[in-house]
Amino acid sequence: MAEVIHPASITEETKRRYLNYALSVIMSRALPDVRDGLKPVQRRILFTMYHDLRLTADGRPSKCARIVGDVMGKYHPHGDQAIYDALVRMAQEWIVRGRLVDGQGNFGSVDGDPPAHFRYTEAKLTRLAECLLDELRQTQLREEELTEERTTPIQLRPTYNNETTEPAVLPSQFPNLLVNGSSGIAVGLATNIPPHNLREVLDACVQLVDNADATTAQLMKTLKGPDFPLGGKVVTDRTTLRKIYEEGTGSIRVQGEWKLECQGRKDQIVVTSIPYGVNKGALESAIGEIILSKKLPQLLNLTNETNEKEGMRIALEIKTDTDPNLVMAYLYRHTALQDNFAYNLTCLVPGPDGKLRPERLGLKEILRHFLDFRFATVKRRFQFDLEQLQKRIHILEGFRIIFNALDKAIKLIRESQGKADAAVKLIGAFKLDEVQADAILDAQLYRIAQMEIKKILDELKEKLAEAARLEAILKSNKKLWGVVKAELNELGEKFGDKRRTKIAGEEDTPDFDPEAYILRENTNVVLTRDGWIKRVGRLAAVESTRVREADHVIAVAPGSTLDHVVFFADDGAAYTMRINEVPASSGYGEPVAKFFRLGDQVKIIGVVTTDERFTPADKKPKNGDPPGPYLLIVTAQGQTLRAPFGPFRTESTKVGRRYVKLNESDRVVMATVLHGDEETIYLASAEGHVIHFKVDDINILAGVGKGVMGIKLADGDTCLGGALMSGRFDKFTLETSGGRTMEFGRNKYEITSRGGKGFEAVKRANFVRVVPPAIELVDWDMTEGKSGGNGKDSRDNGAQGRFFD
Numbered sequence: 001m002a003e004v005i006h007p008a009s010i011t012e013e014t015k016r017r018y019l020n021y022a023l024s025v026i027m028s029r030a031l032p033d034v035r036d037g038l039k040p041v042q043r044r045i046l047f048t049m050y051h052d053l054r055l056t057a058d059g060r061p062s063k064c065a066r067i068v069g070d071v072m073g074k075y076h077p078h079g080d081q082a083i084y085d086a087l088v089r090m091a092q093e094w095i096v097r098g099r100l101v102d103g104q105g106n107f108g109s110v111d112g113d114p115p116a117h118f119r120y121t122e123a124k125l126t127r128l129a130e131c132l133l134d135e136l137r138q139t140q141l142r143e144e145e146l147t148e149e150r151t152t153p154i155q156l157r158p159t160y161n162n163e164t165t166e167p168a169v170l171p172s173q174f175p176n177l178l179v180n181g182s183s184g185i186a187v188g189l190a191t192n193i194p195p196h197n198l199r200e201v202l203d204a205c206v207q208l209v210d211n212a213d214a215t216t217a218q219l220m221k222t223l224k225g226p227d228f229p230l231g232g233k234v235v236t237d238r239t240t241l242r243k244i245y246e247e248g249t250g251s252i253r254v255q256g257e258w259k260l261e262c263q264g265r266k267d268q269i270v271v272t273s274i275p276y277g278v279n280k281g282a283l284e285s286a287i288g289e290i291i292l293s294k295k296l297p298q299l300l301n302l303t304n305e306t307n308e309k310e311g312m313r314i315a316l317e318i319k320t321d322t323d324p325n326l327v328m329a330y331l332y333r334h335t336a337l338q339d340n341f342a343y344n345l346t347c348l349v350p351g352p353d354g355k356l357r358p359e360r361l362g363l364k365e366i367l368r369h370f371l372d373f374r375f376a377t378v379k380r381r382f383q384f385d386l387e388q389l390q391k392r393i394h395i396l397e398g399f400r401i402i403f404n405a406l407d408k409a410i411k412l413i414r415e416s417q418g419k420a421d422a423a424v425k426l427i428g429a430f431k432l433d434e435v436q437a438d439a440i441l442d443a444q445l446y447r448i449a450q451m452e453i454k455k456i457l458d459e460l461k462e463k464l465a466e467a468a469r470l471e472a473i474l475k476s477n478k479k480l481w482g483v484v485k486a487e488l489n490e491l492g493e494k495f496g497d498k499r500r501t502k503i504a505g506e507e508d509t510p511d512f513d514p515e516a517y518i519l520r521e522n523t524n525v526v527l528t529r530d531g532w533i534k535r536v537g538r539l540a541a542v543e544s545t546r547v548r549e550a551d552h553v554i555a556v557a558p559g560s561t562l563d564h565v566v567f568f569a570d571d572g573a574a575y576t577m578r579i580n581e582v583p584a585s586s587g588y589g590e591p592v593a594k595f596f597r598l599g600d601q602v603k604i605i606g607v608v609t610t611d612e613r614f615t616p617a618d619k620k621p622k623n624g625d626p627p628g629p630y631l632l633i634v635t636a637q638g639q640t641l642r643a644p645f646g647p648f649r650t651e652s653t654k655v656g657r658r659y660v661k662l663n664e665s666d667r668v669v670m671a672t673v674l675h676g677d678e679e680t681i682y683l684a685s686a687e688g689h690v691i692h693f694k695v696d697d698i699n700i701l702a703g704v705g706k707g708v709m710g711i712k713l714a715d716g717d718t719c720l721g722g723a724l725m726s727g728r729f730d731k732f733t734l735e736t737s738g739g740r741t742m743e744f745g746r747n748k749y750e751i752t753s754r755g756g757k758g759f760e761a762v763k764r765a766n767f768v769r770v771v772p773p774a775i776e777l778v779d780w781d782m783t784e785g786k787s788g789g790n791g792k793d794s795r796d797n798g799a800q801g802r803f804f805d
Contacts, residue, residue, distance in 0.1 A: 022187035026358055027348065029078075030186035032193075033356070034347040034366060035373040036132060036170040037177030039184065041086045043170055044075040046100060046125065050133040055124040061104050064118035075159055075166050080118070088115045091123060094229050096180040097195035098495065100129035110230070110274075110312075111281035128495055135171040138384040139377050153380035171377045174491055175201050175370040177347060178363075181226075189358055191346040194226035194276065199496030201367075202488045208367050209485045216246045216364050223363070224503050226252070226341070230312065231273035231500040233257050241503075245363035248345035256337045257502070260324050261315075269324050270305075271314040273500075275339040280306075284314065286335045296330050297519055298322040371484070378484050379474065386470040389463050391435075396460040398436030399443075403453045405430065413441070522780045525557040525565045525582050526589065527607045531598075533567075534589025535582040542775050548588050558778040559609030566648050567592060568606040568671035571599055573656040574648050579609065597654045606671045610649045615673050618646050626702045632695070633660045634670035634683065634710060638719045640754070641707025642700045645673050661706045669721040680751055682732040682744060683711045683722040683758070684767050690732075691758030692749045695724070709755040721770035733771035736762060741771060 032039050038046070048071045049055040055062055068083045076083055089095055091103030094110040105121035108114055115121065125133075139153040156165040181195040204223040208214055225234055225241055234241075236252040244250030254275040261268050274280060284304060290296050298319050305313035318327055332338035348356040349369060361369070402409045412429055416422035423437040432440075473479045524539050530551045539545060542553050557565055561580040568574050575596040583590045592604055608615055616629040630642040641660065648657060660668060674695070681698075684690045691711045699708050711719055723732035725746040732744040742761065749759050761767075 026186040026189055027356060030184035031189065031191055031346065031348050031358055032177055032182040032184070033169050034177055034349050034361065034369045036172040037175065037180060037182065037347075038132075038170065039086070039182070041071075041076050041078070041083060042090060042100075044071050044166065045083065045087050045090070046129055046133060046170065047136075047166060048075065049101075049123070049125050050130070051136070057102065057125055057127040057130060059124060061102070061122035061124040064103075064121045064123050067123060068118050074164065077160055084115075084118045087118075087123065090180075097227060097229055098128045098176075098179050098198055099126050100132070100180070102126045110279075111284075112279040113281075131173040131491065131495075132170045132176065135173070135377065135381055136167065138381045139171045140167065153377050169373075171381075172370075173374070173487065174198065174495075175205065175367060177366060177370070178223075182347070186358075189346055190344055192342055192344040193347075194341055194343070195228060196223065196225075197227035197497075197499050199492045200224065200227070200499065202492040202496070204363075205367055205371055205488050206485055208364070208371060209481055209488075214364070216362060217242055219363060219367070220245060224499070225501070226276075227499050227501045228254070228276040229500065230276065231257060231502075232275050233273075233502045233504050235504050238503075244343045248360040248362050248365075249343055251340050251342045254339055254341055254501075255332060258324075258328060265320070267318050267320060267322070267324070269316040269318060269327060271316065271337065272312055274312070274314075274337065276341060278336045278339055280312075280314075283336050287314075287316070287331065287337075290331075290334065295334075296327065298327050374484055374488075375480060378487070379480055382470050382474055382480075382483075386467060386474065389467045389470065393460065393463045393467060394433075395436060395439045396456055396463065398432050398440055399453070399456045400460060401430050401432065401436075402426075402440055403456075409440075519561065519580075521561050522778075523559065523561055523579060523584075524777070525559065525579060525607060525609065526553055527555045527557070527567070527604060528552060528589075529554050529603075531592045531604045532589045533582055533592055534585040534587070535579065536584070536586070538780060539777050542777070546587055553775065554605075554772070555607045556775050556777060557607045557609045558614055558780075559611035560613075563609055563611040564649060564651060566608045566610065567596075567604045568608070568659065568668065569598060569602050569656070570605050570667040570669070571602045572658055572660040572662045572668055573598075573602075574652070574659045574671075575656040576610075576648055576650060576652040578651060579611075595654070596652075596656055605668060608645075608673050615645070616675055618649075625700050628674075629676065630674045630700060631659060632670070632672055632674050632678075632681075632698070632724070633668060633707065634719060634722050635660070635662060635666050635707075636669050636718045637663055637666045638683070638685075638709055638711040638713050639663075639666070639707045640681075640683075640698045640710035641705060642674070642695075642698050643704070644702070658704050661704055663706065669719060672724070674724075675726070678724040678726040680725045680746065681710075681722050682725065682749075684720050684732070684734055684761070684770060685711060685713055685717045685758075686720055686766055686768070687714060687717045688760055688762035688766055689713075689717070689758045690734075690744060690749060690761045691754075691756060692744075692751055693754045694751060697754040712755055712757045714757075720767055723770065723773075733773075734761075734767045735769050735771055737766045737768050 028040050030039070036043065045067065049067060052070055052074070053062055053067065055067075064084060064087060067087065068080050071083050072078075072080055087101060088103070088107055091099060091101040091107050093099055101123050102125065103121060103123045106116035107121060136154065140156055154171050155168045157168050159166050177193060178196045178201045179198050181193040183192045184190065200223045204219045207219060207222050220242055233255045234252055235255055240250065241252065244252065256271050256274040258269050258271045261270050274283060284302060287302050291299055291302060299316060300319060301317040303315040303317070305315050307313070316327070318324065344360070345362065345366065346358060346360045347366070349359045349361065351357050408429065409426065412425045413422045416425055419441055422441055423434065426432055426437045426440060427434065473483065521537065523535050523537050526534050526536060526539070526545055528547050528551045530548065532548065532551065536545060539556065542556065545553065547553060559565065559579050563579055564576050565579050565582060566574055566576045575592070577595060592598065619628040621627045626644045627646060629645050631645050632640070632642055634640050643659060648659065659671070662668070678695050680692055681695050682690060682692050689711065693710075698710070701707065713719065720734070730746050734742050734744075736742060744761070752758070
């Protein structure tokens with residue numbers, strides 16, 4: 001054929017093909033059907049095991065490799081691993097509430113161990129799975145049998161290669177979508193449905209049959225919530241849970257359960273259940289890391305005591321006299337022992353035209369769709385049974401007619417020229433049809449003996465009575481619903497078990513207090529020029545602590561591990577973290593950027609602890625000013641301001657808090673907390689100007705602002721920083737471009753007004769930097785000895801070591 005090129009829009013082609021792909025994933029891979037609760041791969045696995053391989057619950061299992069091969073070759077050409085994964089999931093009792101596959105061999109474990117290869121494992125159906133398949137023969141409809149009234153029961157559709165047919169849905173006898181749940185991700189859609197208790201689900205169905213107008217709240221008196229295979233405890237209030245079941249989306253919190261046991265002199269917490277979907281091995285590793293890092297000092301050891309007899313047991317040894325609620329509150333906060341389950345009740349729902357479409361449903365809608373499907377299935381089953389009865393009755397009627405004129409019938413058969421001729425003569429003589437005539441001619445002679453005829457007549461009577469009963473049921477929707485209800489109750493009695501997951505309120509969750517897990521101890525936070533931080537307990541000299549090559553310490557902030565430390569960056573952001581979270585290290589420590597999200601080229605220029613022994617406590621406001629103590633900030637463009645320190649005492653996010661608004665290309669050169677005895681301040685510019693003015697001249701802002709001018713700078717000049725004149729500091733040291741240092745005492749220059757150019761300190765040189773005062777350290781041994789451990793009665797004149805009452 002000649003080559004023909006058709007121009008096409010790449011946008012339209014991409015849109016069309018991606019839509020086809022999306023629909024294929026949604027309809028044929030990821031989402032379950034609301035009627036049988038199965039995805040296509042699950043349905044094909046069960047159908048293959050039941051229909052093709054006859055792997056029933058009372059039979060022998062077969063190699064999973066055989067099952068996977070048959071499913072992939074006949075029905076699901078999407079790869080053996082995907083099929084095997086789905087098969088394994090239906091056999092894992094910690095994943096599904098009611099197992100559909102009875103697996104023999106290594107099918108993995110709750111610890112996260114993978115299953116063995118499918119050549120080593122075997123499987124067959126469970127009895128519960130047979131409840132999805134038993135009515136398949138009675139409810140299947142081939143294409144030639146379809147009518148408008150008979151399209152709801154099980155429809156057979158061609159397989160991917162048109163070699164055979166497969167059911168579009170299985171005649172499920174219970175709402176498998178809720179019992180075993182489902183999870184999947186499609187294109188633009190996802191589903192995440194938790195498992196539920198079979199008995200509760202069936203009772204809710206019965207309740208809806210009795211009262212079609214029952215609300216979700218009424219149904220939840222029967223179906224209390226999810227029921228996870230490994231138990232656990234749902235700690236979400238009933239109002240939230242009801243809203244989730246009404247809207248089909250939301251999130252609940254699930255906790256593992258525990259109990260306290262005493263083993264001799266030792267106390268231990270035994271975890272008896274974990275949240276759904278949590279890898280037990282990974283959970284134990286996480287708890288082990290907490291023990292090794294001593295983040296929870298009250299927790300000493302972990303032992304896995306899980307066994308088949310007693311079930312799950314994770315034993316946690318704790319210190320004597322430790323409150324177990326304290327330990328569990330920490331583990332709930334920092335491990336997967338408490339987890340959130342996100343509800344998304346999205347599934348495939350048949351529309352008015354019979355075609356499936358994705359839809360998010362509430363609890364009542366899911367049950368309603370199942371019950372309507374179950375009603376149609378039971379009706380189709382009775383129709384099938386009635387059809388079979390009528391066929392048998394028709395044949396028995398033929399035998400009855402022949403029996404009344406047996407001699408005549410035998411004579412006609414003897415005189416006939418063969419079976420076809422005999423059939424024609426019987427039809428003509430006794431007004432039979434071909435089916436009846438063939439049945440008579442195929443019957444053995446003894447069947448028309450006196451005793452056998454009596455059995456036929458008794459069977460005819462029995463079949464007529466049964467047919468009348470089925471016709472009466474089919475004529476009454478009330479009777480059909482009665483059958484549906486009775487079968488649901490029977491199934492609940494046969495397969496129902498006790499609820500495993502407890503439903504509790506948020507008030508049952510132990511309170512988490514971060515300070516309860518921190519050992520109070522005095523320590524020092526060390527900050528280097530390059531932004532590395534660490535925590536050291538005793539520090540004899542700044543030079544003795546290890547730093548990276550070419551780096552050096554710029555500040556040491558003493559404080560208690562129960563307090564916080566605030567880092568001030570030169571871009572105007574402050575970052576607050578707990579002192580106990582600063583890495584304790586005898587090495588280099590860690591960069592601040594590991595804990596906070598710093599901008600490019602941003603440097604940390606100062607550090608302050610919130611320990612009230614070194615930083616004044618919050619004070620009541622005076623004269624309408626905001627409450628103190630105050631931050632003092634100086635910028636490179638000569639701006640100054642004072643702002644309350646209080647908002648920075650609590651832990652910040654990774655992006656920190658803004659403490660000053662900066663003009664474009666400006667940066668902070670000085671940030672410190674005022675202690676209250678600072679009277680004046682010196683500021684110096686790079687071109688050699690120095691200004692000396694009162695601290696009280698600097699405005700106090702209620703929040704974040706740009707402040708006021710501290711020193712007026714010439715074009716191209718910049719402010720290098722400053723120094724406060726107080727009882728602790730009485731000199732301001734600067735380094736010149738010539739390499740020498742200059743000192744300015746409180747009386748060197750007279751006090752002037754803020755905002756001027758100041759005094760020209762040098763004429764033929766420039767200032768290059770402000771020389772910081774020597775870092776003075778706190779002697780914790782002396783401090784604790786004098787103050788009974790808290791140091792509040794000691795005094796120290798060092799830059800970092802002053803104590804406040």
